[in-house]
Amino acid sequence: MEIFYTVNELRAYTQNQKALGMVIGFVPTMGALHQGHLSLIARSKAECNLTLASIFVNPTQFNDPKDYYKYPRMTETDGQMLREHGCDILFLPSVDEMYQHLLLEISPLNIGYLDTILEGAKRPGHYQGVATIVEKLFLSVQPDKVYLGLKDFQQIKVIEKLIRDKYMPIKIVSCPTLREPNGLAMSSRNMRLSEDGKQKAGDIYQVLDFIQKHRAIDTPEIVLAKAKDMIASKDYWDLEYLELRHAQDLSEIDLKHWQEGVDYVALYAGWLEGVRLIDNLCL
Ligand code: PAF
Numbered sequence: 001m002e003i004f005y006t007v008n009e010l011r012a013y014t015q016n017q018k019a020l021g022m023v024i025g026f027v028p029t030m031g032a033l034h035q036g037h038l039s040l041i042a043r044s045k046a047e048c049n050l051t052l053a054s055i056f057v058n059p060t061q062f063n064d065p066k067d068y069y070k071y072p073r074m075t076e077t078d079g080q081m082l083r084e085h086g087c088d089i090l091f092l093p094s095v096d097e098m099y100q101h102l103l104l105e106i107s108p109l110n111i112g113y114l115d116t117i118l119e120g121a122k123r124p125g126h127y128q129g130v131a132t133i134v135e136k137l138f139l140s141v142q143p144d145k146v147y148l149g150l151k152d153f154q155q156i157k158v159i160e161k162l163i164r165d166k167y168m169p170i171k172i173v174s175c176p177t178l179r180e181p182n183g184l185a186m187s188s189r190n191m192r193l194s195e196d197g198k199q200k201a202g203d204i205y206q207v208l209d210f211i212q213k214h215r216a217i218d219t220p221e222i223v224l225a226k227a228k229d230m231i232a233s234k235d236y237w238d239l240e241y242l243e244l245r246h247a248q249d250l251s252e253i254d255l256k257h258w259q260e261g262v263d264y265v266a267l268y269a270g271w272l273e274g275v276r277l278i279d280n281l282c283l
Contacts, residue, residue: 001083003090007098007140010091014052014142022049026143028134031055032072032188033081036178040147041085043175048145053082054091054137056098060106061129072191091141098136106132110165111158117250118267119154119278122240127158134159138168146170151177151185153265153280157250177279179205185279197273200236204268207231207242208281211266215283220244220264221255231270238271247282 004010014024025044029037037053044051055078062068075092082090099106109131114120120127138146148156156174163170178186183205184198193201207227214223224244231239244253247263258264264283269276 001079001087001090003079003092005092005094005097007093007136010089010140011142013089017050018142018144023145024048024141024143025051026137026141026146027051027053027087028137028146028148029053029055029078030057030071030188031078032074032191033078034178034186034188034190036149036151036186038081038085039178040149040175041082041087043173044145044147045086047173050088051086052089052091052141052143053087054093054141055079056091056093056133056137058098058129058133059095060099060132061126063123063125070192072188091137093140098133109135109162111161114154114158114161114250117154118241118243118245119269122269127155130155131158131162135162135166138163138170143170145173147173147175149177150174150282151187151279153267154250183209185277187277189275189277192275193273197275200234201272201277203231203234203237204270204277204279205281208266208268208279211244212281212283215258215264219256220253220258224255227266236272240269240271240276242266242268242270244283 025048027040027044041051055075057071057073059068079090108128111127111131115127160172182199182202184201190198207230211223211227228242231237244264244266246253247265265280266283267280269278
């Protein structure tokens with residue numbers, strides 16, 4: 001596996017590869033890799049000629065600076081995992097390389113209403129930071145396909161909007177969330193939970209699964225109320241939101257009725273042991 005540290009070297013390399021007809025698959029990450037990331041690498045390897053991963057803990061997407069400093073950094077182990085799983089190229093830029101002197105004067109991108117709902121509402125500035133770094137990474141890597149985990153459902157919508165707005169010739173491949181045996185979605189944040197916390201965090205999947213199974217039985221309003229009661233009965237949860245939305249564009253739904261042929265998604269965010277966890281399930 002070759003490692004690039006600078007945008008210029010990486011761009012020259014990927015431009016060459018594209019001229020040779022190589023299809024480039026890209027897995028952007030912030031490191032602290034787990035099986036979920038490795039499944040994205042495997043999918044890219046199956047569908048592309050060249051698989052490139054990036055590790056960059058992006059300061060502009062942390063609305064709480066403490067979270068940025070606490071974010072696990074384990075580049076050695078991550079690099080080893082990527083090598084063992086056949087990743088061809090690792091892009092490992094520094095903060096200076098990605099932002100230079102511009103860290104404090106980022107031009108806002110148009111994220112629209114996605115910036116004001118759910119994660120956008122709870123984490124002001126988060127999606128501006130994500131869109132900013134993702135645009136820079138896409139311009140550096142010039143991928144044909146980008147592999148993203150569905151666990152960050154809203155993030156995928158933001159990135160899809162970015163590539164539409166900027167006419168980028170990139171295909172987004174949304175990949176299923178990998179789960180622990182108790183249903184807990186794999187995430188780098190899980191490392192900060194105790195063993196007991198990891199068990200308790202399985203509640204999220206139970207609630208989402210309950211909603212999915214009850215779609216055929218009760219109205220959205222009733223299913224949602226029962227699901228919220230399930231969480232309220234566990235005093236260790238601090239729920240931020242549990243919502244039902246249209247899966248297509250995350251717009252609000254009519255809570256009185258389910259509509260035939262419409263795809264819905266249930267989205268969850270809550271705090272457990274001081275760790276903020278999110279998950280979702282398409283219904
Ligand atoms: O999902 C992530 O790990 C990050 O938000 C991303 C897409 C790598 C941008 O920093």
